Amino acid sequence: MTVFHTTPARRVLCLPGSLRRDSWNRRLLQAAVAQAPATLQLDVYDALSAVPLFDEDLERREPAGPAGVQALRAALAAADGLLIATPEYNHAMPGVLKNALDWLSRESPAGDVLPEKPVAVLGASSGPWGTRLAQASLRQVLHTCGALVMPAPTLFVANAASRFDAGGALTDLAIAQSLQDFTLAFERWMERTAPSFGNREPAVTARR
Template sequence: MTDRPLHLLALAGSLRRASWNRRLLQAAATLAPAGVTLEVYDALADVPLFDEDLESSSPEGPPGVLALRDAIAAADGLVIATPEYNHALPGVLKNALDWLSRDDQALADRPVAVLGASSGPWGTRLAQASLRQVLHTCGALVMPSPTLFVANAAERFDAQGALADAATRASLERFLGAFAGWVHRVAPSCAAIT
């Protein structure tokens, strides 16, 4: 058996194109360890509001939901960067997770890592806690540690949106390395080929 490259999908819980969490994931894509690729998913806005009538009218699901499910199915693991809105995860992210929890249980037994960036001093601690609760309910295999709470995000990124803070870069690199190890541990079929 030999190790094969890991393909991770990254999902920002904000629709804003220049959100701190999207910037954090873009930095993660450049800092991924050797043998790991990280693709930032950019079509969360295509996922409609969850509606059982809409769900029952199309057995496969709406196109935006199908695209997200397919992207997750093609990945070895999922990295979710969440902002914090009113001390919780944002509605757009919860909505996507509601769709993903339905019939095919796209998140069941899927390795997931959670992180987040915020302009405030708490660094998405409460949002990550509520996100972890939802993910556990969906059967996801959520990495317990290390955690990464990026506070005061405006001080961590430069004017072009690149991650400029050395300590945050080092923490992000450690986080990604730990998640690669987590994927290998909880989903061994991702770790090796025969």
């Protein structure tokens, strides 16, 4: 006999703060996808390079934003939460990530997407500090934009080259457990900050 259970899946947009295809932070998000509970649907965004440099003249010509901005904004609008993995460049978040947030913070005919959006922040670095300063600057920007940033737990992955194999798979079991705990905590954070959730299509699972 097959028993069907329906559970609404919360959608989480996962934004790597690096354009490099094999970046540690992209790999960290891919590992998070594998460690997340079945009640979360994590989608890694792969088109950050299509977002142009923020320019108010460009914004005036295209009030809805250039195509790359529209795509990112639509992906975030469709998500229940945002998970950002940031590298650390010169003790701060990368310019490409700050640029994307500058675009997302602007008013749009399609509606605002950052205010009151649940957000979680983590990061990986090849150095010994694990993006602590980058995450601090990122949190400041997100708070300024009105996002609801999860205060804890935190996750700083240092010496990233030793945490993944040549194919990009996470090999560090302690970090895998931390990712599992982190995504569970983010699910609880979304439940706490967005209690009206419930209009999503149910995810159907079967048990024999």
